Amino acid sequence: MARAVILMADSLGVGAAPDAEKFGDVGANTLGHLLDAYAQEHGAALALPNLSKLGLIDACEAASRRTLQVAKRQLPEAAWGYAKELSSGKDTPSGHWEMAGVPVLFDWGYFPHTTPCFPQAFIDEFIKRTGIEGILGDCHASGTTIIAELGEEHVKTGKPICYTSADSVFQIAAHEESFGLERLYEVCEIARSLLDEYNIGRVIARPFLGNDASDFKRTGNRRDYSVLPPAPTVLDKLADAGGEVISIGKIADIYAHQGITQKYKAPGLENLLLKTEQVIADAPDNSLVFTNLVDFDELYGHRRNAVGYANALKEFDDFLPRIIAQLKDGDVLIITADHGCDPTAAGSDHTREYVPVIAYTPGLGNVALGERESFADIGQTLAQWFDLTTLEYGKSFASALKPTQAQ
Template sequence: MARAIILMADSLGVGAAPDAEQFGDLGANTLAHLLAAYKEDKGEALPLPNLTKLGLVDACEAAGKEACEVAERSAPKAAWGYAKELSSGKDTPSGHWEMAGVPVLFDWGYFPNTQPCFPEEFVTELCKRAEIPGILGNCYGSGTVILEQLGEEHVKTGMPICYTSVDSVFQIAAHEQSFGLDKLYQVCEIARALLDDMNIGRVIARPFIGTSSADFMRTGNRRDYSVLPPAPTLLDKLAQDGGEVISIGKISDIYAHQGITQKHKAPGLMNLLEKTSEIIDSAPDHSLIFTNLVDFDEKFGHRRNAVGYAEALKQFDDYLPTILNKMQKEDLLIITADHGCDPTAPGTDHTREYVPVLAYTPGIDNIALGERQSFADIGQTLAQWFNLSTLDYGDSFADDLIKA
């Protein structure tokens, strides 16, 4: 029986989607622009031999109609293409759920870009139930900047830092020692319950450590509190069929722990890749290993660090042979993304982009999958790969892989 591995390269967009202008993202291209920034900074092109061989550069050039310069170029030995998003947003849950066969065809609730931006009644009730003296922030903000601005006041007052963005999200930052990790999680759970009626997609716990604004830094104890997907996903179907759905990183949080049979946390890019490699050794037949590589988005995309993003992508590329060499004959590897986060774009938010669709199984040759009309094509392909019932959305390209 078959196994599958999904490596979600969080935010690795490959060119502005057809509706990017509606989102203020015309001209966005995460991959092409980080490659250009790296060359300008280092004086040489970034080597990505393994991702190039899986078709990443070809997919980006086809999607973004923009040259991508890497240090060495070879013809793909994989199936490669690019997908546009049906869902109404450019947020993490929408991208992940659609990829698993459930696009978000409704509008999320959002907070206005004002200060204060949260409803007074909500803040009052949150403080009352959580027994906190108040909140700081109450605004749109960048997660790192807001720690510099308000971290010391938070430690002094005991008031958590609450902020949002253009995504449907309510984020709470608090110091692990002075405020307490368990207390932070408790406040997030209360906020999650209060925000359900506003249709806010996620509440995120953003714990940090440090002694002052000069050294405050986030920890790996982030936790996402998501609403449930509106319908059963590929993950549910596989779990109900007796398969294993193994979450690595924040995948379980994004799907509100639904359809997950095993959960593994790992801080940082290399730890996530190493945990994935470790699980490949022991995962049984009829299992899906699903890893979110969050650093690309969190540490580099949102922080508009194009060169750092490129260097992290090189780390990913360097590690890929370890995973590829462990794959069995009927294993399928898919590398994709959930949205873009162009580090050269204005602001600090996600960008509405095509995402790469790279599929590799041992013995495959060069297969151009072209433009996919939905991220759900990935879920439909995996449903066929696992001999599950057909999903409501998506067109499978599994036959192309099987013929190869």
């Protein structure tokens, strides 16, 4: 029986999507621009031999129609292409769900870019049900910035910091010690139950530690509370067929724990990769190991740190041979993204981009997959890989992954 590994390089877009103008993202190119920034900072191109050997550079150049600045480039020995998004947004759940075969073809609810931005009726009921004295924030904000600005007042008053972004999200930041981690999770669950009528996609718990504004820092105990995907994903189908779907990082949260049979948390890029390596080694046949590499998005994309993003990508590249070494004949490794987050773009929001579609199985040669019409092509490919029933959306490229068809 087959196994599959998905490494979701969160936010690693490879060029503006055809409808980028609708989202204000013309010219976005997360991968291309972080490589440009690195070369400008260091006077030399970043070396990505392992990712280039998997076709990432070729995919980005094909999607964005430009040459990338990268050193130690290798010829691809994998299937590579790029996909555009059917879903109506550029948010995390939409990208993940579509990749698993269920595009989001409805509009999420969003909060207005005003201060205050949350409906008063919701806030009143939220305060009533949680027993808190009130909230701080009530605005669009960067998570790190608003914690620095309001963290001391939060510790003093006990009022949680509530904010949003361009995504369909309600975020609650609270100090793990003075407010309490479990209490933060409890108030997030209450908020989740109240926000369904507003069609808000996620509530996110944002715990932090520190003594004052100079050293407040978010911890690895983030938790996402998502609504359920609108239809069964390939994860559901595999789990229902008796397979293992193993979540590493925030995958389980994004899918509202639907279709997940095992789950592991790990803080930071290195620990996520280490846990993935460990889990693959023990994963049985008919299993899917699914990891979200959140640092790319959370620490570098949203914070517009292009050079930091490049350094993290190099860390990923250096680790990849260890992941590949765990693969057996009949296994497939997929590397993709859920959206872009161009660190050179204005603001701090996601960017509407093509995402890479990289697939490697032992013995495969250079296979160009071209432009894919939907992220759902990945889910459809996995459905065929595991011999599951066909999904409603997506076109499988599983037949291109047979070593005998390598080009």
